[in-house]
Amino acid sequence: MNLGRPFAVVTPTLDGDVLQVLAGAKASFTAPQVHRLVEGWSESGVRRTLHRLVEQGIVRSDTVGRTAAYRLNRRHLAADHVIGIAQLRVRLLEAIAVEVDxxxxxxxxxxxxxSAATGAMTTKSDIDVFVVRPVGTRGEEMPMSEADDERWEGQVAELSRLIGEWTGNDARVLVFTDREVFSAARSGAPLxxxxxDxxxxxxxxxxxxxDLRPESTAG
Incomplete structure (x- = not known):
């Protein structure tokens, strides 16, 4: 899955990119404005797509002066599903939060x-997740046993597996300890x-x- 183009899960066409723009804001957009926000499509194609979506009722067209402005019809029966697809990255973050809780x-x-955070990913991109393991900083170390290590590694492996199921992408979980993060931030050297990143x-x-800024480690 490409989190930057979530509608590609159900359609590779311009319709998905246009719906993503309209679902991302409650404002209205002119056809040229929509065209500037989608990539790789012609303005005439954007206009045809907007007209088609208006015919389906999922998009509303309002006339402002001589210009047509388009917005998602949020009362349409399909609107919640459209918004849900547009927010797949948010849903992924929520799912990760529930799992690690x-x-x-x-x-x-x-x-x-x-790339999953910056929007530069493709369907073949890994989903990169940074995890900080608490072991203690400033001399306040947490005792860790072999069983603790096994449990932690099992949790990380399960998160990686779940992300793969949720998205279809391979997950790469990068683990640092809080001591390593603290040391890197306070060292004075570039991260x-x-x-x-x-x-x-x-x-x-x-x-x-x-937590990665030098000032956060002072004191």
């Missing part, structure tokens, strides 16, 4: 990163590329990018 111990941080573009389910 039952972990023992609860992770210090969880974030979606890479390694993957952590810098997570700090800048990560979509956080648990924790925040503040």
């Amino acid at each position: 039952g972990w023992d111990p609860w992770p210090s941080g969880v974030a979606l990163f890479g 390694e590329p993957v952590l810098a 997570i700090a800048e573009h990560g979509i956080w389910v648990v924790g925040s990018s503040a």
